[in-house]
Amino acid sequence: MRKWVKKATDVRKGELLDSAQALFFSKGYDATTVADIMERAGVSKGGFYHHFSAKEDLLEALAARMAAESLKRLQPVLEEPGLDAVARINAVLLQSRQLKLEDAPAIRAAFDAIFKPENIVLYHRLNRAVSQVVLPLFVDILKQGKAEGLFRIDDPVTTAEIILHLGTSTRDAVARAIEATGTPRAEEAADALDERLRQHGIATDRILGLPDGTVAFFEPGFSRAALAVSAKKAE
């Protein structure tokens, strides 16, 4: 009986997340209410608050679930034998960008909200949740690169934490690019974001002891494509 109850509440939690995802992706995060999510999932107030205390919790849980799903889709690249650690990082980054572009309109509807000034807390919560999912795999790649003599690093875990943390330093540039979408400042903001991503790549290279320009966080045209897809959707 115990087990059955446990399973039932887990299922309900998954259904709440599925409903939140569908609504955040279609209507957008801001336009979705907790009442909408409960109604769609067919879950009572009590059932909802058993699992989540606010809409923010759902977005955080959704980000962690999507990160875990992305890792599953990236599994072939993460396990492909012939790749050295540098090639593996760049293959992972390239595929992540492709996944993001495919889902760009839905992702932006759900997650653009975290780049608003009033949601900086939520941004950090999501970043932390996603980092926890990604960390073990990133540590494995750093261990590989250290063993191959490619990365000049002491402790793969600390280095992985530092680099994942560094990702949050691009937040303001992303926020400005999103805010400028569809305005005369859009081009300038997209250029600034690209430059910031390039600098972020160089900082990562150096922390790993690699030549500048090795790790490709920046790809010409990606920021514009990710921003434009959604601009078209908004028309």
Add this chain to the structure above:
Amino acid sequence: MRKWVKKATDVRKGELLDSAQALFFSKGYDATTVADIMERAGVSKGGFYHHFSAKEDLLEALAARMAAESLKRLQPVLEEPGLDAVARINAVLLQSRQLKLEDAPAIRAAFDAIFKPENIVLYHRLNRAVSQVVLPLFVDILKQGKAEGLFRIDDPVTTAEIILHLGTSTRDAVARAIEATGTPRAEEAADALDERLRQHGIATDRILGLPDGTVAFFEPGFSRAALAVSAKKAE
């Protein structure tokens, strides 16, 4: 008349901050209430909420004011002619640590709260406020080092932002060391914090294009001294 009113409200804001500082330093942040602060400053509820919407706002404003005051005390080192950029950074870091040790019990009473898990938002708010105060001076030092050919960097502003941001990656190690104070895990947590600060220094070196171990974020004994001073106070 207008000017006089403006001046009066600025004075009141300063008095609220002075009172908050005195109470946070003596009783600690958590034990101080907004009512305590209003009473000490002799300011009404209306007067308080004209300037601040919560106790957190006072801590943020206090952190920014203390950062600006520290910069004033560091002015001689910041302007001393004979120092190259590396010597200047290390002199600033050394003096900052000395100032922190002098005020350690008061600083910890006021600011340990931001390292609690429930206050992560407040931590990021304070970090952002302090970074804005420190950024222009740090950019100046990076420009100097670039001109001297010591720092291998493109854009001093972006690099300064990245390095200041990187500081927040030490948060969890600081939090664990504070939490472990006075427990059997204290030694281990202090060692882990030292190692984390050393790694943070190396990441900074590399982002600036310097040999590992150049920028001295880590100083043997500092973490223990900063943690111990307060432990003694708590006895």
